[in-house]
Amino acid sequence: MTRFLFSLILLVSISLSAQQLKSPSEFLGYELGTQFTRHHEVVDYYEYLAETAADKVKLTVYGETNERRPLILAYVSSAENLANLETIRQNHLKDIEGTGDASKAIVWLSYNVHGNESVSTEASMKTIYELLTQKSNYLENTVVIMDPCVNPDGRDRYVNWYNQFKNTPNQVDPNSKEHHEGWLSGRSNHYMFDLNRDWAWLTQIESQQRLKVFNQWLPHVHVDFHEQGVNSPYYFAPAAEPYHEVITDFQRDFQVTLGRNHAKYFDANGWFYFTKEVFDLLYPSYGDTYPIYNGAIGMTYEQGGSGQAGLGIKTAIGDTLTLTDRIDHHFTTGLSTVEVSSQNAGKLNEEFRKFHQNKDFKYKSYVLKGDKDKLDALKSLLEKHDIAYGDLSSGSYKGHSYGSGSNGNLSINKDGMVVSTDQPKGTLVKVLFEPNAKLSDSLTYDITAWSLPYAYGLDAVATSSSVASENERENISSSNIESGSYAYLTDWNSMEDARFLAALLNEGVRVRKADHPFTIEGKSFERGTLIITKGDNENKEDFIRTLQNIATKFNKNITSTTTGFVDSGKDFGSSSIQMITKPKVAVLSGGPTSTLRFGEIWHFFEQQLHYPLTVIDEEYADRVDLNEYDVLVLPDGRYGNYFNEDELTELKNWVRRGGKIIAMGGSIDALDGEKGFGIQKKKLEEEEGEENSPQPYKDWERERIKGAITGAIFKTKVDNTNPLAYGYGSDYFSLKLGSSAYEYLNNGNAVYLEQNTKPFSGFAGVDAQERISESLVYGVENHGRGQIIYMVDNPLFRGFWENGKLFFANALFMVD
Numbered sequence: 001m002t003r004f005l006f007s008l009i010l011l012v013s014i015s016l017s018a019q020q021l022k023s024p025s026e027f028l029g030y031e032l033g034t035q036f037t038r039h040h041e042v043v044d045y046y047e048y049l050a051e052t053a054a055d056k057v058k059l060t061v062y063g064e065t066n067e068r069r070p071l072i073l074a075y076v077s078s079a080e081n082l083a084n085l086e087t088i089r090q091n092h093l094k095d096i097e098g099t100g101d102a103s104k105a106i107v108w109l110s111y112n113v114h115g116n117e118s119v120s121t122e123a124s125m126k127t128i129y130e131l132l133t134q135k136s137n138y139l140e141n142t143v144v145i146m147d148p149c150v151n152p153d154g155r156d157r158y159v160n161w162y163n164q165f166k167n168t169p170n171q172v173d174p175n176s177k178e179h180h181e182g183w184l185s186g187r188s189n190h191y192m193f194d195l196n197r198d199w200a201w202l203t204q205i206e207s208q209q210r211l212k213v214f215n216q217w218l219p220h221v222h223v224d225f226h227e228q229g230v231n232s233p234y235y236f237a238p239a240a241e242p243y244h245e246v247i248t249d250f251q252r253d254f255q256v257t258l259g260r261n262h263a264k265y266f267d268a269n270g271w272f273y274f275t276k277e278v279f280d281l282l283y284p285s286y287g288d289t290y291p292i293y294n295g296a297i298g299m300t301y302e303q304g305g306s307g308q309a310g311l312g313i314k315t316a317i318g319d320t321l322t323l324t325d326r327i328d329h330h331f332t333t334g335l336s337t338v339e340v341s342s343q344n345a346g347k348l349n350e351e352f353r354k355f356h357q358n359k360d361f362k363y364k365s366y367v368l369k370g371d372k373d374k375l376d377a378l379k380s381l382l383e384k385h386d387i388a389y390g391d392l393s394s395g396s397y398k399g400h401s402y403g404s405g406s407n408g409n410l411s412i413n414k415d416g417m418v419v420s421t422d423q424p425k426g427t428l429v430k431v432l433f434e435p436n437a438k439l440s441d442s443l444t445y446d447i448t449a450w451s452l453p454y455a456y457g458l459d460a461v462a463t464s465s466s467v468a469s470e471n472e473r474e475n476i477s478s479s480n481i482e483s484g485s486y487a488y489l490t491d492w493n494s495m496e497d498a499r500f501l502a503a504l505l506n507e508g509v510r511v512r513k514a515d516h517p518f519t520i521e522g523k524s525f526e527r528g529t530l531i532i533t534k535g536d537n538e539n540k541e542d543f544i545r546t547l548q549n550i551a552t553k554f555n556k557n558i559t560s561t562t563t564g565f566v567d568s569g570k571d572f573g574s575s576s577i578q579m580i581t582k583p584k585v586a587v588l589s590g591g592p593t594s595t596l597r598f599g600e601i602w603h604f605f606e607q608q609l610h611y612p613l614t615v616i617d618e619e620y621a622d623r624v625d626l627n628e629y630d631v632l633v634l635p636d637g638r639y640g641n642y643f644n645e646d647e648l649t650e651l652k653n654w655v656r657r658g659g660k661i662i663a664m665g666g667s668i669d670a671l672d673g674e675k676g677f678g679i680q681k682k683k684l685e686e687e688e689g690e691e692n693s694p695q696p697y698k699d700w701e702r703e704r705i706k707g708a709i710t711g712a713i714f715k716t717k718v719d720n721t722n723p724l725a726y727g728y729g730s731d732y733f734s735l736k737l738g739s740s741a742y743e744y745l746n747n748g749n750a751v752y753l754e755q756n757t758k759p760f761s762g763f764a765g766v767d768a769q770e771r772i773s774e775s776l777v778y779g780v781e782n783h784g785r786g787q788i789i790y791m792v793d794n795p796l797f798r799g800f801w802e803n804g805k806l807f808f809a810n811a812l813f814m815v816d
Contacts, residue, residue, distance in 0.1 A: 010796040021052055021132060024125035032126060033324030034311070036118060036159040039069055045125055046074050046148060047595075055079040056139070059184050063209025066190035069152035071209060074327040076131055076144040077104075088143060089217060095349060096295075096356045096424045105142040105345035107338055108296075110287055113196045113226070115154020115308030117188035119323060120225035123330035123346055123595055124148040133372070135335060140248025142342045145217060151188075151195050158186025158307055170311040172231070172320050177550050181307045183590045192599025192606070193799070196224065199290035200432065201800035202384050203603070214291075215386050220348040220720075221297045221341050224287030225330055227306040229776075231316045233272035236262045237304035239288070240280045242440040247281060247292055248425050250351045253346070254297045260341045265332050283446035284431050286800075293428045295355040301333050322572070359430070361421045363462035367397045369416040370458035372705065373494035377802055378456045379417070387425045390469015392416035399461035400435055403731070404451045405715075405760050418467045425626045434784060435462060436761040447711020447737070450800075454733040457803030481551065483544045484561035485534065487572060489520075490551075494526030495608065495802065500554040500807035501530060502611040505582040507546050510536040511700070513814060515576045515723065517570025520561055528726030531572060533564070580813050583630040584614070585661070587730040591618030597636035597665065600796040604808065608799070610811075614795070622647065623755045626654045630811060636665025636794060643670050652676050656784030660809050662790045668742065671788065678781050682771060683743040705765050709739050709772075712762030716751050716777050722752035723814040724780050724789060728805050733760065734744040734777055734793045735801050739768035741775035742792055751807075778807055780815055787815055 023660050024032045027045050037045075048060035056079055063071040075085060075759070081104065096101030109127070111120035128146055131139060138144075150153055158181070166178040173179075189195055189204055228235065237255035266273050281289050281301050291298035305313075305326045312322040341348060368375070369392075382389050392412050401408030421429050424499040431437070432452050432553035439448060483487060491497065491512070502512050514529040520659050537543040551558050564572030571577075585605070605613035616624050626632065632654075643651065648671075655661060663671055671677040718725050718732045725732075732751055735760075744752060755774050764772075778795075781788045789811045793805025 021049065021129065023129050032122060033322065033327050034313075036162055036323075037122060037125070037161055039149055039156050042121055042125065042148055043070060043072060046072060046128070049128060049132065056082055056132055056136075057128075058082055058085065058161050062213045063205065065153045067153045067457040069156070071150075071152065071206060072148065073213060074128060074148065076128060076139065076146060077142065078136070078139045080251075081139065081143055087142070093218065095170040095353045097720070098353055098816060100353070102349045103141065103345060105221070105341040105348050106145070106217060106219040108145040108147070108214070108291075109144060109223050109225070109334055110147045110150050110219065111225045111335070112155050113147070113150040113287060114187045114194070114222060114306075115151045115156070115189070116158035116181060117225075117305070118158055118186070118229035118380070119227060119303055119305055119326035120330050121149045121155060122323065123225070123327045123334060126327060126331045127334040130331070130335060135338070136220065138338045140341045140342070141345045142338060144338055145219065146784045150210065152251055153190045154186045154188055155607065157184070161186065162310060163493070164807050166310060169509060172312045172314045174308070174313055175389055178310045179308045179313055183595060185307055185595065187307065188595060188599060191603040192595050193603065194596060196226075197285050197286055199287060200285035200450075201383065201798060203799035208384060211384060218294055219291070219296055220352055221337060222287065222291035222299070223334070223337055224298075224300050225285075225334070226300055226302045227309075227326070228302045228304055229306065230304055230308050230321060232302070232304040233274055233275070233317055234304065234333075235274055235279060235300070236333055237299045238275055239299070240277050242289045242441075242444060243281045244284075244293075244431060245438045245440075246430060248351070248355060250354075250384065251292060251297055254351075255299060257344070258297070258299070258340050262333050262336045263537045265336055269332075271329060278445065280441070280445050282437065282444055282448065284428075284450065286446075286613040289491045293431050294425070295352050295427070299337075300329065303329050303814035311328045353412065355427070356424055358422060359426055361391060361426070361430050362464060363400070363430070363434070363692040364421055364465055365463045365467040365720060366419045366429070366453070366460060367392065367399070367410055367412070367416065367463060367467055368418070368453055368458045368460040369410065370456075371493045373496035374456050374458055374802065375415060375496070377416055377457065378452060382419065382450075385425060385428065387419065387429060388423045389417055389419045390468055392418055392467075397461050397467060398464055399463035402435060402451070402460040402462075405435075408461065410459060418469050420466060422466060422536065429567070433462070439763060442705055442710070444710050444763070447735070447762065449711055449713040449735065449759070451761055454761065455735075455801050455803060457733075481548050481558050482560045486563050487531055487533040487561050488547060489525060489532075489559045489561060490530050490556050491526070492530055494804075495805045495809065496554055497530070497556075497727070498609060498806060498813070500550060500556050501580070501809075501813060502609050503554070504532070504547070505580070507550065508540060508621065509543065509546060509550075511580045511717045512536070512572070512577050513580050514570070515578065516570050520563070520565075522567070523559060523722060527721065527811075528723075531577060531717065533572065578598075578816060581630070581816070583631065583812055584628065585612070585631040585812065586614045586616050586629040587633040588621060588625075588635065589615050589617050592639040592670075593618070593635040593667075600794070600799060601633055601635055603799060604796050604805070608805070609809065618642075626650070627657070627661065629659070631660045631662065631794040633662045634664060634667035634670070637667060639667055639670035648675055652783065655788060657783040657788035659810075660786055660815070661788045662791065662808075663788060665740075665794055667794065668790055672742070677783075677788060678745055679776075679788075682743055682775055695774045705763075707739055707761075707765050707771070709764040709768045710737050710762065711737055712759035712764045714753060714757055714772075715760055716753055716757075718751050719749060722748065722750040722780060723816070724778055724810050726810055732803070734804070735797060736764070736772070736793055737797065738766075739771050742790070744774065744776055744783055745790075747777060750781065751777040752779075753777060789815060790810055
C-alpha cells in the first residue's frame with residue numbers, strides 16, 4: 001500500500017508539473033511543426049521555462065552573434081542537482097586529474113549549427129518540455145546542457161526567407177520556390193562560415209564564445225543535431241570509419257549502445273534509419289570529433305530535410321515528409337540519448353577518468369620555432385583550447401622533422417616553444433599536432449591533414465621523449481621611433497605585419513617597400529621590408545605619434561635610421577623602393593561564387609586584416625564601373641561561361657590599364673584556355689599500354705578516389721624573389737583540397753609543385769598525384785600595367801591555414 005501511495009503521489013506531482021508548464025505549442029500559439037519559430041521566440045520560450053521552472057532550469061547567455069542575437073544555454077536537471085550545479089561541475093572536472101568522485105552524467109545537446117537545418121531548434125523545445133514533465137526521472141542523476149541554436153544568424157536568415165516565399169498553405173511540390181533557397185542560404189553564419197568545421201580553429205565569434213563554456217564543463221556526451229538530403233533516412237551512431245586512432249574502445253562501444261537504444265524506438269514506429277555510413281570520426285573540428293578528443297562520446301544525428309524540406313515536401317518515393325515528422329525523429333534520439341546516459345552515469349564517469357589518465361603516445365612533445373608573430377598566433381589558439389605550452393630559448397632537439405618528413409634535429413637560439421601531450425588536453429594535442437593522421441580508410445567526409453606546425457608555418461620536431469619548458473619570458477617590443485630620423489624600418493613576415501601595414505594605410509601614413517635585400521647602418525633587411533620615411537609623411541599631422549601608437553598596438557619592432565644611403569642594395573630613393581598604394585578592393589559575390597569561399601574572403605578583410613572591402617553582387621556587376629577599383633577578387637566557385645566575350649575583353653582592358661585580378665580556385669577556369677590569359681589547365685595523360693578493363697560497379701568509389709585529394713599537405717617550392725612570396729622561405733607547405741592543376745606560367749611562378757611530389761600528410765590518390773606533378777600553386781601574370789594573380793590552392797581555407805594568409809596580403813600590397 002505504501003509503495004502504491006508513493007507512486008500515486010509521484011504521478012500526481014508529474015501531472016501538476018505538466019499542467020503548470022506550457023508546452024511549446026501552448027506558449028507559441030501554434031502547433032509545433034506547423035510554422036518555423038524565429039530565434040527571438042525560441043529565446044522567449046526558454047526564458048519562460050527558466051522563470052516558471054526556476055528550480056529545474058537555469059538559463060545563461062554565453063555570447064552574441066555578429067548580428068547581435070543572443071547565444072543561450074539551458075541547464076536542465078533535478079531541483080537538487082540544479083541547486084548544487086557548481087559543485088557538480090567542479091567535482092566532474094576533478095575526474096580529469098583522477099581526484100574526483102563524480103556520479104552525475106553530463107549531457108550536452110547542440111542544435112541548429114547549420115541554420116537552414118532548422119528542425120533541431122524546434123525539436124529542442126519539445127525535448128526540454130518533455131524532460132521537465134514526463135521524463136523528469138532522467139534528471140535525477142543527469143545534468144543536461146542544451147544549446148537550442150548554435151547559429152541564430154543563419155537560422156533566422158532561413159526562417160525569414162522561408163516565410164517570405166512559402167505558399168499558403170505550404171506547397172509539398174519540390175519544384176515550388178519555398179524549396180529552393182538562393183545563393184546566400186541559411187546554412188552558414190553571418191560571415192558564411194560553416195560553424196560545424198570551426199570547433200578546433202575558432203575563427204568565428206560563435207565558436208570562441210561557446211568553447212569558453214564547453215571547456216568549463218567537458219561533458220560526457222555531446223550530440224550535434226543536423227539534417228541531410230530530403231530523401232535520406234535518419235542517421236545516428238555508430239559512426240563510419242575512419243575512426244581516429246585515439247578514440248577509445250569505450251567511446252566506440254558506447255556509440256553502439258546508444259544506437260541500439262535509438263533503433264528500439266525507431267523500430268517501434270516503423271521509421272527508417274542507417275548507421276556506420278558516410279559520417280566518420282577523423283577531422284578534428286566537428287561537433288562530434290572535437291568533444292571525442294576531449295573525452296566525450298561525440299555524435300552527429302542527421303534527419304532528412306535541410307533547407308529544401310520546408311514545412312513539408314514530397315519525397316522521391318512519393319511520401320510526404322513534414323516538419324512534424326522531422327521534429328519527432330530528433331526529439332526521439334535526444335530523449336533516448338539522455339535516457340541511456342542516465343542509465344550509464346556511473347560508467348560514463350569511470351571511463352571519463354580513464355580517458356584523462358596519462359597516454360602512451362609515440363610523441364611526447366612537439367618542439368617548434370619560427371617567427372615570433374607566428375608563434376604568438378599559435379599560442380593564442382592554444383590558450384583558447386586551454387592547452388598548456390612553454391617557451392624555449394635555446395637547445396637542440398631530435399625527433400621527427402616536419403620539414404623533411406624524417407628524423408632530424410631542431411636547434412633553437414630564440415623564439416621557440418614546446419607543447420606536451422602530458423597534460424589534461426594531451427589527446428587533443430596529439431590530434432592537432434601529429435605529423436600525419438593514421439587513416440583506417442581513405443574514404444573520408446572531410447580533409448585528412450591539418451597539422452598545426454604546417455598550418456602556422458613553423459619549424460618543428462615531434463620528440464619521443466618529454467621536453468621541459470623554460471620559464472615564461474616577457475615579450476618586449478624594441479621599437480625605436482625617434483622624431484628626427486630619416487626613415488623607420490620594419491620586417492614583413494606575418495599576418496601581424498600585414499595588419500600593421502593595413503592600419504598605417506587606413507590612417508593615411510605613406511609606406512614604401514623594398515624589392516631587394518639591403519643593409520643599412522650595419523643591419524640587414526629582406527625583400528618586403530616596410531620603409532616609412534619622414535619625407536613621405538611631412539604633411540601628415542601627428543605622424544610620429546600615429547606611427548608610435550600603431551607600432552605599439554601590433555607590438556612591432558621598428559628600426560630608426562638617420563639616412564637613406566644604404567651600405568648595400570638600393571638607396572631609399574631608388575625606383576626599387578616603391579610606394580605601397582592603398583588599393584580599393586572589390587570582391588564578387590553571388591551567382592558563380594561559392595558561398596563559403598566568398599565568406600572566407602569577407603571575414604579575412606573585416607575581421608583579420610581590418611581593411612575596407614566593397615562587395616559587388618553578380619546581379620548588378622555588369623553595371624559597375626571597374627575603373628573605380630584597383631583590385632577585383634574572384635572567389636572560388638563554378639563559373640562555367642559566366643563571363644561572356646565582351647566582359648572578358650573589358651576585364652583584360654581593365655587589367656592592362658593597371659587593374660589587378662586575384663583569381664582563386666574555380667574562378668581560374670573562367671580565365672584559362674583561349675580567353676586571352678596565360679593560364680592553362682593540366683590534363684592527365686594516360687600511359688601507353690595502360691590497362692583499361694571494365695571495373696566492377698561495387699568498386700567505383702574506390703576507383704574514383706584515385707583521382708581525388710581529400711585535404712592533403714604538400715611541400716612546394718617558393719620563389720621568394722617574387723613579390724607574391726615576400727616574407728616566405730624557399731619552401732611552403734600547402735593544404736591542397738583537390739586535384740585541379742595548371743601548367744607553370746611562362747614567368748611569375750611564385751609557388752609551385754615539382755615533379756613526383758607526394759603528400760607529407762593526408763590522402764592523395766595516385767592519379768591525382770600524377771596530375772598535380774609540376775603544376776602551379778600561386779603565380780603572377782603581367783598584363784600591360786596590371787596583373788592577374790592565380791591562387792590554385794586556397795590560402796584562406798576555413799580561416800585556419802595561418803601561414804597562407806600572407807600570400808593574400810602580398811597579392812594586395814606587394815604585387816605591383
